[in-house]
Amino acid sequence: xxxxxxxxxxxxxxxxxxxxxxxxxxxxxxxxxxxxxxxxxxxxxxxxxxxxxxxxxxxxxxxxxxxxxxxxxxxxxxxxxxxxxxxxx
Numbered sequence: 001x002x003x004x005x006x007x008x009x010x011x012x013x014x015x016x017x018x019x020x021x022x023x024x025x026x027x028x029x030x031x032x033x034x035x036x037x038x039x040x041x042x043x044x045x046x047x048x049x050x051x052x053x054x055x056x057x058x059x060x061x062x063x064x065x066x067x068x069x070x071x072x073x074x075x076x077x078x079x080x081x082x083x084x085x086x087x088x089x
Contacts, residue, residue, distance in 0.1 A: 009035040013059050016066060025070050033063055 009032070016032040019025045040056050067074055 009039040009056075009059070012036075013063070016063065022070070025066075026072055029063055029067055029070070029072065033060070036060055036063070 012028075012032040012035040016025070016028040019028040036056055036059050040053075043052055043056065064074060
């Protein structure tokens with residue numbers, strides 16, 4: 001895996017962590033999340049080290065916290081189907 005590819009997720013991740021403009025934060029978080037997901041898939045295919053996998057897992061966990069603190073929906077809740085037992089109003 002190239003150093004440029006690894007740097008892409010790290011740059012996007014740092015940009016999300018350091019973003020101070022609330023209007024730009026959702027896009028920064030999404031960009032970082034997508035970059036990490038792409039890198040994670042490549043890391044799985046290349047049998048990357050446990051250290052690298054842990055760094056990616058930690059970054060994703062930190063992005064989840066950042067989303068929550070910013071009042072944004074989590075990626076998990078956005079993917080969940082509506083509860084079928086709740087009546088439509």
